Every structure is written in structure tokens, then in C-alpha cells.
Ligand SMILES: Nc1ncnc2c1ncn2[C@@H]1O[C@H](COP(=O)(O)OP(=O)(O)O)[C@@H](O)[C@H]1O
């Protein structure tokens with residue numbers, strides 16, 4: 001059993017409102033992400049997804065519980081964990097090259113200008129932005145901006161990528177193209193990724209595991225869905241696979257009904273070991289698959 | 300059509316200018332009949348000028364001739380009370396720049412501190428609120444008393460009037476740097492100095508420059524009044540001196556020069572602002 005890259009143990013987050021009332025956004029969350037794994041987190045708006053990502057990146061702190069990355073407790077942001085922001089967060093006064101170079105020279109301050117440029121160019125080419133190096137963010141389309149954000153995050157060669165709904169501000173066409181590119185890049189680099197989304201198809205296309213979060217306040221992890229489809233899946237043949245609709249229906253069913261009423265069926269729910277489910281398999285397959293067994297067996 | 304559009308406005312400006320000069324010319328035509336004027340004014344400007352053939356107020360032609368004279372030799376120096384208008388403007392610009400640059404040296408770093416730290420902001424806010432509305436000229440006697448030098452006092456007055464817009468705009472610009480840019484810097488483990496210079500400064504630069512542009516305009520307004528008070532040199536002193544000499548033409552030339560220099564200073568700052576502004 002490999003040591004997980006990220007291990008989250010019993011984290012909770014409370015916010016104190018202006019009138020002094022405390023709201024618990026989420027409570028006692030446990031899960032982990034293995035090296036090379038692509039994990040998506042799905043949940044309704046306001047359940048605390050961004051807060052979890054900020055905790056993982058070190059930008060925010062938990063009220064209780066621990067987050068370990070590579071066996072060490074997180075106590076602040078680190079170059080090991082690159083963040084791709086929903087709003088791309090490019091600096092408008094810098095060019096595409098300048099934005100990426102800012103990250104690269106932060107990662108390797110000892111590098112000279114030429115080395116930084118050459119390294120940046122590699123990642124600009126990787127996200128298909130060759131020729132736009134000298135453009136400012138204002139001259140780029142939404143999709144191109146997000147490509148720069150991806151290149152910037154990858155260029156520091158982080159141990160893992162954290163993405164907060166990176167494609168939600170894009171039109172469907174651009175989103176599809178970028179999803180496939182992320183799929184390709186992550187397959188090439190065996191990058192560990194933790195991504196937030198509210199798009200079911202996006203999660204099925206990209207993720208190895210999909211973490212389902214119930215509605216807040218007091219949001220919990222209801223279960224973890226294992227994506228049993230082969231990793232070679234593409235956007236075009238996704239729906240042809242027999243597992244696709246089963247997984248999709250399961251996720252939508254969760255988002256529409258169960259995420260609200262989760263407290264009701266939580267009798268046997270152990271927050272330390274959220275059940276690992278494989279809705280893609282039919283019952284016979286599930287019995288034969290090791291992934292079908294609850295996480296307790298793995299631990 | 301488009302040619303008419305691009306030429307329409309300047310053409311209209313020219314027509315307005317010609318119209319104003321025409322009215323001015325008509326109003327200052329030599330009068331044939333004896334004028335009734337205020338006796339005190341007559342005593343002041345001399346009976347001949349007040350009631351004589353020619354109006355005491357210069358005609359556009361007089362004014363044009365005077366400007367020509369000044370332009371042909373702007374930098375002559377014949378003693379303390381007779382210097383070319385160029386020299387006087389030079390003194391004023393020098394004082395403005397000195398006071399202004401000193402103010403920038405204080406206001407920008409201090410504004411940075413105020414913008415970064417809510418505690419510093421709350422601590423300094425009462426002082427700023429009280430000091431800001433004080434007319435810069437009110438400081439003049441205090442400055443003369445403590446600094447004991449009229450030239451330095453004028454620079455101090457410029458300093459005090461240009462410091463506030465720069466301070467407040469810098470603090471505001473720094474405080475409103477987008478959270479996400481700071482978060483990018485944090486996730487890249489960028490140190491505070493590098494964050495200040497590579498993220499906060501460029502992000503706040505347009506707001507800071509706006510403050511600096513307001514400051515230079517105020518400084519140029521104030522220098523004329525300050526120099527009228529302290530005397531000696533400068534365009535403000537020149538205006539006052541020419542009032543004592545009763546040379547309305549010279550005063551008008553100086554007024555025009557003040558306007559043109561003020562416009563040039565503002566244009567310069569506008570150019571610089573454009574340089575640091577980024578499209579979002
Ligand atoms: N700084 C904050 N102060 C108070 N409440 C906050 C703050 N940030 C987030 N929240 C609350 O925490 C909850 C979760 O927010 P967030 O993590 O952004 O949700 P999501 O990303 O899942 O939509 C929301 O109800 C939000 O109102």
C-alpha cells in the first residue's frame with residue numbers, strides 16, 4: 001500500500017459571522033489522495049468546496065483536524081502544491097511569458113533569465129499557446145487565460161495540482177477542449193490532481209475517484225465513487241461505455257436527492273471511512289472487483 | 300465625414316478663440332468721449348491712462364506684442380526685480396518639483412504601510428483627517444518661523460499640499476489590491492519584499508499615479524499664492540511685482556504662462572499614468 005500523497009484527517013471549519021454566530025461549514029472530513037491519482041470533489045454551491053481547497057493549498061486554516069501532504073503536516077502555502085484559480089488570477093500588467101516567468105523564478109530563484117525563458121516556453125507550448133507569449137491577459141480569450149493559469153501551475157513542477165472549478169467560467173466548446181488537454185497533460189506527467197467541479201460529466205471524464213459532499217452547513221463526505229471506466233476514455237467515446245450512464249445517474253441522483261437528505265441514511269455512515277462505491281459496475285462485476293469493497297479493507 | 304469629425308473640434312476651438320479676441324478687441328478700442336471712472340482707480344492708474352484716448356486695459360495687439368517680447372528673451376536677468384518670465388517660471392517649477400518629490404518620497408512608502416496594515420491605518424487616520432483639510436498657506440507663517448528661509452518655506456508648503464492626495468491614493472491602491480493576486484504570490488512562496496515590488500506596486504500603480512497627478516495640479520495652484528507671500532523669485536512673485544508696477548499686460552502674460560505650464564505638467568503626469576495602467 002503506497003502512502004497517500006494527501007491525507008485529510010477529521011478537518012472541520014467554522015466561520016464566525018458578524019453577529020458572533022458560529023456556522024460550521026463542514027465537520028470531521030476524512031479522505032486521501034494517492035500519488036498520480038485524479039480526484040474530483042462534487043457538491044452543491046456553498047457546501048465548503050473552495051474552503052477545502054484553500055485548506056489544502058495552505059491559504060486557509062482549519063478549525064480542527066489535520067492535513068498531511070507527503071507525510072508532513074500542512075502549515076502554509078507551498079510550491080509543492082500549485083493552484084489553478086477559478087478566476088485564472090493572472091496579473092494583467094504582465095505578459096503571458098511574464099506571468100509564467102514570475103512563477104518559475106519564484107520556484108528557482110537562482111536561474112538566469114535565459115533558463116527561465118526556455119523553461120516557460122516549454123510550458124507555453126504544452127498548453128498550445130505558442131505565439132501568444134507577448135500578449136497581455138486582456139488580449140486573451142477566457143480559454144486562453146485559463147491555459148496560462150494551467151501553464152503557470154505546471155511550470156513549477158508541483159507534487160500536486162489543486163483546481164477550483166477551473167473551467168466553469170468557459171463556454172461549453174472551450175471547456176471540452178481544455179478538459180481533453182488536461183486529461184492528456186495529466187496522463188503524460190502522471191500528475192496528482194485534486195479538482196473541484198459541479199459538472200458531472202467533467203468529473204466522469206477526468207477523475208479516478210469522485211468525492212461526494214453533502215449540502216452544508218455541517219457538510220460531510222457521503223461516499224467516494226470509483227470511476228471504473230478505462231483511463232483511455234475521451235470526451236467523444238465516454239457515453240458509449242456501459243459504465244457511463246450508471247455512474248452519471250448515480251452522481252445526479254446524489255446531487256438532486258441524497259445530498260440534501262443525507263443525514264437520514266447515515267445510520268451506518270462512518271465519517272472516518274466514507275464508503276467507496278462502484279456504481280459503474282453491475283452487481284456481478286462489483287462482487288468480483290476489489291474496489292467494490294469498503295475502504296475499511298484497504299486501510 | 301470622418302475628416303470633418305477630426306477637424307471639427309479644433310476648428311470650433313479656433314473660432315471661439317477668434318471670437319473672444321474679437322470681443323476683447325472691440326471692448327478695448329480707443330474711446331473718443333471722456334470716460335467717467337472711479338476716482339480712486341483713476342488716481343491709481345494715472346489720470347491719462349484712465350481718461351485718455353487709450354483704454355488702460357491692453358488690447359489683444361498689446362498683449363500679443365508683450366508675449367512676443369517675453370518669448371524673444373525669456374531668460375534675461377537684470378537684478379532682483381527684473382528677471383525674464385522664463386527664469387521666474389523656472390524658479391517656480393524647481394520649487395514645485397522639490398516639494399513634490401519630497402512629498403512622494405514620504406507619501407508612497409507611508410501609504411504602502413497604511414494600505415498593508417489596518418492597524419497603522421487606524422492609528423494614522425485621525426491625524427490625516429485633521430491635517431488634510433488645512434490650507435497649505437496656513438502653514439506658511441509657521442514654516443517661516445521654524446525654517447527661517449523663504450525659499451525652503453515655499454518648498455515646505457508645496458510638500459504639505461502634495462503629500463495628502465499621494466498618501467491617500469497610495470494607501471487606497473495598496474489596500475485594494477485583488478486578493479487573488481496576493482494568493483498567487485503566497486502559493487508561490489514569494490517573500491514580502493518581492494510581493495511588494497512585483498505584485499502590490501504594479502497593481503496599485505495606476506491609483507498611486509492618479510494621486511500623483513492630483514498632487515502636481517494642486518502644487519502648481521499653491522506655488523503662485525505661496526510666492527506672492529514669500530516674494531523674491533518665482534512666477535507668483537512676478538505677478539505680484541507686475542501688479543505693483545501696474546503692468547496689466549505682464550500680469551496677463553504671466554497668467555497665460557501659468558496656465559500653459561500647469562497644462563504641460565498635467566499632460567506629463569497623464570502620460571506617465573498611461574504607462575503604468577494595464578487593461579483588465
Ligand atoms: N470568509 C468567510 N467568512 C464567513 N463565511 C464564509 C467565508 N468563506 C466562506 N464562507 C461560507 O462558507 C461556506 C462555504 O463556502 P465555499 O467553500 O466558498 O463553498 P463552495 O466553494 O462549495 O461553493 C459558504 O456558506 C460561505 O458563506
Ligand SMILES: [Mg+2]
Pocket residue numbers: 049050
Ligand atoms: Mg467555490
